[in-house]
Amino acid sequence: MASLTLENVVKQYGRVTAVHGVSLSIADAEFVALLGPSGCGKTSTMRMVAGLEHISSGDIRIGGVVVNHRSPAERQIAMSFEHYGLYPHLTLFGNIAYPLAVRGTAEREIKSRVFEIANLLHVEDYLSSHPTEVSSGVQQRVSLARALVRSPSVFLLDEPLSHLDAEMRSRMRGELKRLQKAKRSTMLYVTHDQLEAMTMADRIAIMNEGRLQQVGTPREIYDRPANRFVATFIGEPPMNMIDATTANADDAILLRSANGGRVALLDGEPRERLLGAAPAVGGRVAVGVRPTDLDVVAPGNAGIPARVRLREFRGDDVLMTFDTAATRVRVIVQRDTAPDVGHNVVLVPRGDRLHLFSAESGDAIGHTGDRPDATRSTPL
Ligand SMILES: Nc1ncnc2c1ncn2[C@@H]1O[C@H](COP(=O)(O)OP(=O)(O)OP(=O)(O)O)[C@@H](O)[C@H]1O
Ligand SMILES: [Mg+2]
DSSP states (O other): OOOEEEEEEEEEETTEEEEEEEEEEEOTTOEEEEEOOTTSSHHHHHHHHHTSSOOSEEEEEETTEEOTTSOGGGGTEEEEOSSOOOOTTSOHHHHHHHHHHTTTOOHHHHHHHHHHHHHHTTOGGGTTSOGGGSOHHHHHHHHHHHHHTSOOSEEEEESTTTTSOHHHHHHHHHHHHHHHHHHTOEEEEEESOHHHHHHHOSEEEEEETTEEEEEEOHHHHHHSOSBHHHHHHSSSSOOEEEEEEEOOTTSSEEEEETTSSEEEOOSSHHHHHHHHHSOSTTOEEEEEEOTTSEEEEOTTSSSEEEEEEEEEEOSSEEEEEEEOSSOEEEEEEEGGGOOOTTOEEEEEEOGGGOEEEETTTOBEEEETTOOHHHHTOOOO
């Protein structure tokens, strides 16, 4: 196994720059998910690492060695892409066995390794079929099996679960993660599915419009998003953004929101710290608050006046959409406390769960739940 480093990697297609100087270090045996919306440059980045695409500028190192000019075969990587590219004339067994066969692996070992990985990915019943005879979900798992059957320096997987149904996806997420840990493989895993990234990755690299936005553990990214893009991209439903101006800071109220209400910051140390970082009184900020972090209380209380627009039953809880004077705000409430459509309420963002962003740059000013020890918790 080996580390993988990207240093200021740029990809230009003619005059279009798809990747703007991405720098990222993946440690030996680390699982990093490259996450971002469609078209943000994930596949382009991956294909440069794989050696399938010319690097416009920058360096890619595997195990500390620059591989910019090495062919895919010379890079000691295994990959699986969304468009599985199975060999149509080979059976599924033949497809999975292929990377071993071309390296001259003994037949008996090929068999045992193919059966092992086929079992793990639940394709063992299809091994004598040809690609066109099975569903796209099976084809995708075979493509994944073909990548995983080897033990290369680095695995590159690009949306390897995108064609699976929800149940199989969830099963495969667990199996893939377990396999990666057991093999101690270095993994770069491309996805636009935040659940995959959050559940599987040691660290997530979030990309938008060809640029890295933040690299961190799932917990860091969720609790301390570096900017508005990350804040609203991670979390389902997305974080609410409430435009606000800073008000008289001697008052308990720091922010007066454009929704005609007020947002109070938690007292104490985090508040003092944020006060120092926020713009002067009258300055504009965006206040981010996740749908789980607002209380819905009766009219007349201090907070943001709102009216129920939508009530979506989700099973254990209800997703409420409220109209306020300025923006729509979504809140998850317990199923037995959900007010009816048309009712007036007051929304009270929890003071210890607020995220403040600069109105100009969108960069994070701070997070009221910011307790450095809490975000760096050690696993049990
Ligand atoms: N061969 C190409 N020629 C020209 N432009 C390209 C080429 N491949 C990709 N692009 C452009 O580069 C940008 C990044 O594309 P890329 O495929 O890397 O995105 P992605 O993040 O993988 O998206 P998706 O989630 O849809 O797979 C897009 O604007 C795309 O149109
Ligand atoms: Mg892609």
